[in-house]
Amino acid sequence: MLVTRSFFALALVLAAGSAPAVEPAAPVAPGIDLSALQYYASRHEMARVDAEIKRLRALHPGWQPPADPAAIVLSNGAAEEQPLWELFGADKIDELKAEIARRRKADPTFAPPDDLMAKLALKEAKRALVAASASNNAAAAAAIADKTPDIAAPDDLEASWLAAAAYARTGAMAKAMTIDRAILTEVQDPALRLATVRKAMAYLSPADLQTLLAMGDVDANGRSEFDVVSLELIRQHVGRILAGVGADDLSAPDVKRLEEAAKAPSADPADAALLGWRLSQKKDWAGASGWFDIALAGAPDPDKAGPADAKVALGAALALRGSGRLPEAEALAYRWRAKDPALAQLYFSLVEPDLIRAKPAAVAPDRLEKFSAAVTQQEWGDGAQALGWYAYNIGQLKPARAWFTKAMAWQPRDSTALGLALSLQRLDDRPALAAFLKSNRNLFPTLANLARSAEVAANAGSGGGGAAAMMAALAKRKDYGGCLAFAARLEAEGRLDPPSTEQKGWCLLGLNRPQEATFAFAVARGSAATRTDSAYGEALALLRAGHSDPAERAAGSVTLTSQRRSEVAFLALSVRATTAFDQEGYEATLRALDQRRALTAEPRDLAMLRGWSLYHLGQSDKAREVFAMLDQQLSTPESRRGLSAATATPGR
Numbered sequence: 001m002l003v004t005r006s007f008f009a010l011a012l013v014l015a016a017g018s019a020p021a022v023e024p025a026a027p028v029a030p031g032i033d034l035s036a037l038q039y040y041a042s043r044h045e046m047a048r049v050d051a052e053i054k055r056l057r058a059l060h061p062g063w064q065p066p067a068d069p070a071a072i073v074l075s076n077g078a079a080e081e082q083p084l085w086e087l088f089g090a091d092k093i094d095e096l097k098a099e100i101a102r103r104r105k106a107d108p109t110f111a112p113p114d115d116l117m118a119k120l121a122l123k124e125a126k127r128a129l130v131a132a133s134a135s136n137n138a139a140a141a142a143a144i145a146d147k148t149p150d151i152a153a154p155d156d157l158e159a160s161w162l163a164a165a166a167y168a169r170t171g172a173m174a175k176a177m178t179i180d181r182a183i184l185t186e187v188q189d190p191a192l193r194l195a196t197v198r199k200a201m202a203y204l205s206p207a208d209l210q211t212l213l214a215m216g217d218v219d220a221n222g223r224s225e226f227d228v229v230s231l232e233l234i235r236q237h238v239g240r241i242l243a244g245v246g247a248d249d250l251s252a253p254d255v256k257r258l259e260e261a262a263k264a265p266s267a268d269p270a271d272a273a274l275l276g277w278r279l280s281q282k283k284d285w286a287g288a289s290g291w292f293d294i295a296l297a298g299a300p301d302p303d304k305a306g307p308a309d310a311k312v313a314l315g316a317a318l319a320l321r322g323s324g325r326l327p328e329a330e331a332l333a334y335r336w337r338a339k340d341p342a343l344a345q346l347y348f349s350l351v352e353p354d355l356i357r358a359k360p361a362a363v364a365p366d367r368l369e370k371f372s373a374a375v376t377q378q379e380w381g382d383g384a385q386a387l388g389w390y391a392y393n394i395g396q397l398k399p400a401r402a403w404f405t406k407a408m409a410w411q412p413r414d415s416t417a418l419g420l421a422l423s424l425q426r427l428d429d430r431p432a433l434a435a436f437l438k439s440n441r442n443l444f445p446t447l448a449n450l451a452r453s454a455e456v457a458a459n460a461g462s463g464g465g466g467a468a469a470m471m472a473a474l475a476k477r478k479d480y481g482g483c484l485a486f487a488a489r490l491e492a493e494g495r496l497d498p499p500s501t502e503q504k505g506w507c508l509l510g511l512n513r514p515q516e517a518t519f520a521f522a523v524a525r526g527s528a529a530t531r532t533d534s535a536y537g538e539a540l541a542l543l544r545a546g547h548s549d550p551a552e553r554a555a556g557s558v559t560l561t562s563q564r565r566s567e568v569a570f571l572a573l574s575v576r577a578t579t580a581f582d583q584e585g586y587e588a589t590l591r592a593l594d595q596r597r598a599l600t601a602e603p604r605d606l607a608m609l610r611g612w613s614l615y616h617l618g619q620s621d622k623a624r625e626v627f628a629m630l631d632q633q634l635s636t637p638e639s640r641r642g643l644s645a646a647t648a649t650p651g652r
Helices: 005-016 035-042 046-059 076-089 093-106 114-134 138-147 157-169 173-186 190-200 206-213 227-243 252-263 269-281 285-297 307-322 326-339 341-355 365-378 381-393 397-410 414-426 430-440 445-451 456-460 463-476 480-492 498-510 514-524 531-544 548-556 562-582 586-597 604-616 620-633 637-648
Strands: none
Touching: 035 046, 035 076, 035 114, 076 093, 093 114, 114 138, 114 157, 138 157, 157 173, 157 190, 173 190, 173 206, 190 206, 190 227, 206 227, 227 252, 227 269, 252 269, 252 285, 269 285, 269 307, 285 307, 307 326, 307 341, 326 341, 326 365, 341 365, 341 381, 365 381, 381 397, 381 414, 381 480, 397 414, 414 430, 414 445, 414 463, 414 480, 445 463, 463 480, 463 498, 480 498, 498 514, 498 531, 514 531, 531 548, 531 562, 548 562, 562 586, 562 604, 586 604, 604 620, 604 637, 620 637
16 A cells, blocks of 8 residues: 655655645545546556545545546646646656647646646655655755655655655754654565665664564564564674774674575575684684585685685685684695785785795795795795795705895895895805996995905905894894794804894794794893893893793893883783783772873873773773763774764663
């Protein structure tokens, strides 16, 4: 059953806050214009016949339509108007206007039917509404809908949808909801009802959408006709969580609903991928890996796969790496490496550490062959450099020279130039070394140290700290991989002195490998020349690894400058606060934060910890003050989420 335009007009007026006065029923008019009714019936446009009958009944209470509207015999005047109706029905608006103008010119007393002119005005308003919406002018579209309330009617759902969207986008949410509710009340076609809700998803809030979803018909099994939309809302919710613009407050029923959809026979692999990414965000690598396996099961071979499939493969490989299943992660990343640069980089990162170790273990031939082929195919400069250092450190100097030469051609950099120079020196190819140093010493600062000496080994030996200086130069340019490769070469030759060992620790810290850095600094502390700086480095590495007490003991074993002593103290208290928070020790978190704040200003990340600790201790009022201050300084999703949580929870 279709609702009349007058119903929609009344609903919109009520939404705006006022209602038309109720007038007593008018007597049946002696003459009722039935031309539109007869025209629609003759064309078998039954939906319009029904709408016209309802309109006439609203205008003339008590009127009854004829049994066969198509057989209506029109008066001569009405018959003369029939061509006008035909032009209107054929949507020949310009021709209709021209014909009306012609008749008025020929007969100044001619007046087209009021109904026709009203319908013409409505059609032109709809055209203007469509044009305004197409140009994203929501304000103009809303103004047209306000001026023409009849424009929103279920016999033209396109106009109703556009009007609702325009209202919502200009802040008139009540009017938008009125239109959408009226459609769902009157329209019975399931496809049109579902389309209405889907369109509303673009502009309604989750709460308003739930109001519309509650209007869905429920079958005998308790399933709503809008269940598919509810699932889409869950997907959108997870998407916001993954994008960091919403809290991970997904309810258990919603999680179960998405899991059931992901396991259904006709499931979209994207559902399983969403669950995998969500668990990856929680660092539940094993759970994430299971969902990514399901998502990948339906993916085509990499050669035929698209970007979305490659992202699933990336998620699966990252989950395998997080689970410690490194060989499986490497195999998957290798298989998909050509489909996404992130997968290629992940594959490289899984192989490269085994190639640049100080004393590399033998790499399986098939693994080395695959990596070498991938490096050559994609012309990876970093990969070629890693192969060069691996060959160099196991004494294969000619392959080392070849790989360093390729790396220089693909991605020239200091550490690669150093590797090639050292390879030439070890091969005793003095002419090639001299020519290389002469043409490249001004391009790569690391080579300048080598070029100052007649023998590369003299500059790389323990005397004068030349090796440590070169490693420091690499670290300054954030070439930590080259720095460690050089350290590996020195260690293989038995010439890794304390200054170089200390510098190795700093390079390991640059790669965020604090456990290894701690060991390097501990070794370097054995020398009086490097004891103080190494103790400081060891303290920082221990703090990076989350060990505050051992860090303070390391720092206390030597005499540090006041600046370094303060830095260690601040970081130690930060680590204590973070560790306590992760263990849900919120009171201990606040104690550590208070001690730190007494010494120096509190950074934003620790202020967030303070706010959430107060919140979890039930002190929502104080938490709200913290989050409000942070949000005023810089409004972010994190500050808004904290402020919302603290505001919604009564505190003491």
